[in-house]
Amino acid sequence: MSKHQDRESHPAGLPAGVHVMPVKALVAVWAALVVLTVVTVGATWFDLGSGNLWLAMAIATVKASLVALYFMHLRYDRPINGIVLITALLFVALFVGIALTDTEAYNPEIIPGYAPGMPE
Amino acid sequence: MTTQENRAGNHGHDPYLAHHFETHEQQFESGKLGMWLFLATEVLLFGGLFCAYAVYRSNHPEIFIYAHQFLDKQLGGLNTLVLIFSSLTMAWAVRAAQLGERRKLITLLSITLACGFIFLGVKAVEYEHKWKHGLLWGKYYQSQTHDAHGAQGAQSPAGEASPQPAAPAPDIAPASPGVAAPGSERSLLPSAAEEPRGLAVPSEKIDTHGFGTVVPKNVQIFFSVYFVMTGLHGLHVIAGMVVIGIMLVGAIRGRFGPRFFLPVDNAGLYWHLVDLIWIYLFPLLYLIH
Numbered sequence: 001m002s003k004h005q006d007r008e009s010h011p012a013g014l015p016a017g018v019h020v021m022p023v024k025a026l027v028a029v030w031a032a033l034v035v036l037t038v039v040t041v042g043a044t045w046f047d048l049g050s051g052n053l054w055l056a057m058a059i060a061t062v063k064a065s066l067v068a069l070y071f072m073h074l075r076y077d078r079p080i081n082g083i084v085l086i087t088a089l090l091f092v093a094l095f096v097g098i099a100l101t102d103t104e105a106y107n108p109e110i111i112p113g114y115a116p117g118m119p120e
Numbered sequence: 121m122t123t124q125e126n127r128a129g130n131h132g133h134d135p136y137l138a139h140h141f142e143t144h145e146q147q148f149e150s151g152k153l154g155m156w157l158f159l160a161t162e163v164l165l166f167g168g169l170f171c172a173y174a175v176y177r178s179n180h181p182e183i184f185i186y187a188h189q190f191l192d193k194q195l196g197g198l199n200t201l202v203l204i205f206s207s208l209t210m211a212w213a214v215r216a217a218q219l220g221e222r223r224k225l226i227t228l229l230s231i232t233l234a235c236g237f238i239f240l241g242v243k244a245v246e247y248e249h250k251w252k253h254g255l256l257w258g259k260y261y262q263s264q265t266h267d268a269h270g271a272q273g274a275q276s277p278a279g280e281a282s283p284q285p286a287a288p289a290p291d292i293a294p295a296s297p298g299v300a301a302p303g304s305e306r307s308l309l310p311s312a313a314e315e316p317r318g319l320a321v322p323s324e325k326i327d328t329h330g331f332g333t334v335v336p337k338n339v340q341i342f343f344s345v346y347f348v349m350t351g352l353h354g355l356h357v358i359a360g361m362v363v364i365g366i367m368l369v370g371a372i373r374g375r376f377g378p379r380f381f382l383p384v385d386n387a388g389l390y391w392h393l394v395d396l397i398w399i400y401l402f403p404l405l406y407l408i409h
Binding site: 041 | 144145178214377402
């Protein structure tokens with residue numbers, strides 16, 4: 001992905017600043033995605049307690065980053081496109097985070113006799 | 121470069137530059153930013169569903185641990201690989217469009233479209249299986265056939281299970297007037313009056329290791345979440361395939377080249393987003409541990 005390669009594969013008429021992904025890089029990213037898919041399936045063979053969920057999410061995030069950075073060209077784009085995506089993700093994190101904090105603030109079982117009509 | 125072309129093209133006669141843009145670069149960047157803003161709204165749309173998933177799973181981990189056994193990991197994994205491969209061919213197609221390689225572009229778009237069909241085919245097999253066994257959303261969830269399925273399955277979670285999994289006990293109904301008689305289409309969720317503990321499952325029923333020993337209540341919640349999330353994703357796959365089909369027609373007509381490839385690029389962005397969402401859906405729904 002050196003400057004030299006860029007010039008080689010930059011035909012006339014292509015707007016300046018447009019990055020053409022080399023085939024090698026595309027295939028490498030694909031191979032990494034396949035390996036990570038196998039890893040994430042394989043990880044379910046091991047019991048890591050709650051670690052399983054975090055591991056699966058970490059692997060998914062690595063995969064998603066690879067897709068976003070290379071397949072979706074974010075690494076070579078103007079930063080504004082990435083900022084738009086990250087902003088959306090931050091709002092989703094805020095949404096999920098606050099909802100989870102709220103739902104976990106409740107007792108799973110009502111204290112007997114605490115509410116009217118409750119059996120003692 | 122672009123301003124030169126602009127002048128040479130006698131403003132208004134350059135077929136690739138809309139009147140309201142100064143340069144090709146500006147036009148390109150604007151179109152792309154617009155697409156990213158749309159993708160942000162898509163992320164927020166799915167974000168709501170991921171939030172519902174997170175809340176239900178944190179409240180009822182036992183339902184998710186139990187019910188995910190009925191999803192086929194192999195088929196889910198296969199679909200993951202199909203989508204990842206289609207993302208590769210799509211990204212490659214964008215490159216082909218940028219370089220003006222028309223024949224390659226047609227081939228790569230066709231492969232991407234074919235992958236979309238394979239994905240939907242596998243999904244149809246999975247949905248049909250669940251339909252047959254009553255593993256459905258809300259009130260359509262049928263625990264009886266669900267047991268029959270368990271008897272067939274190799275790793276049957278329902279094999280040693282109690283005979284009455286998620287079905288509402290008929291004797292509950294008379295306790296609360298106003299609730300329809302058993303057999304009618306009322307919700308499977310116990311009403312608040314009968315079940316003062318709300319929707320919570322008593323802790324002694326939670327069983328995280330031997331899946332078979334206890335069948336949790338309200339398994340239909342998992343299938344509601346499953347069908348809404350994969351269903352909405354499936355609709356996006358269909359939409360992406362329509363867009364790729366339109367790009368394919370354009371490619372066959374030779375519309376795309378170094379000067380005009382933004383539609384292919386944006387179609388690719390959409391397709392990759394569909395892939396991104398599946399990358400999270402697969403472990404969250406199929407690989408629960």
